[in-house]
Amino acid sequence: MQTLDDIDRQILNLLQSDFPLAAQPYKVMAEGMGISEAEVLDRIGTMKSTGLIRRIGGIMDTRSLGYYSTLCAAMVPGSRIDAAVAAINRLPGVTHNYLRDHEYNLWFTLTVPSQQEAVGTLEELESTLGIEIVSMPAEKVFKIRVNFDMEIGNED
Amino acid sequence: MKIDPIDLGILELIQGDLPLESEPFARLTEQLGVSVEQIMRRIEQMRDEGVLRRWGAVLRHQQAGFTANAMVVWKVSPEKADRAGRQMAELREVSHCYLRQIPDSFPYNLFTMIHARSDAHLSEIIARAADGTQLNDYLIIKSLKEFKKASMKYV
Known part of the structure; x- marks a missing residue:
């Protein structure tokens, strides 16, 4: 893990919760922080190369775009994990796929244009892989937050 | 739109x-x-x-110092679900909270993702969530391996 200073943390907080919607967003950030735009870009570049920043852009609302999404879980025998992961990860609508410590050991999310397409995709995976998949779409969303507060002055 | x-x-x-x-x-x-x-x-x-939900950076939580992470799933009755979901959502360490449709084979319908800076902190948050919501039937399901984590490409 990279060592961060308070300027990095301030940049991370701004990038997460107050990223300017502007033609030159890094210049706006730099002016607010009293440092140069080059320094902002340079620090962000470093935090991207270490992997701390995954990306900078927009997070779209799946439902507003008319998409259907669901959390899926499967019980996959150890010998078939590799094949299952390969087949599941190949799908563009799968954004997360994890091995988890439960009888249902493979958990993935599927986001597709319609519920019908989700059903079809899962049925096809089940028959190709010989596994059973359960689909657990959200009934109610209480929270989706992807901000991580970087506490200024916190030495870790 | x-x-x-x-x-x-x-x-x-x-x-x-x-x-x-x-x-x-x-x-x-x-x-x-x-x-x-x-x-x-x-x-x-x-x-x-509302098509654009957020604008800015997405971090990798492990690298951001949140090294103890778990999916915690809770069994909640329909009449208690709203209140419990809102209480969970108030916790800073809870990043996601959903009520889901579930099969009989998996009787936990309230899903939370919890991110903490240590295992002790994680346990403390889970205990606080259980205590606050009075939900005592839950499972902590940790991830063992990440096979894919990407952003959705709509077009």
């Missing part, structure tokens, strides 16, 4: 990673033949309409 070619071009750019340069929309303005002001207005409109 009605989507035209300009929105599609914008969506294609912003669903991914903006180029890290002083004017990240410069190439898009050339490609679409519109001004940067127009692009800003369209993105603002997407935000107002």
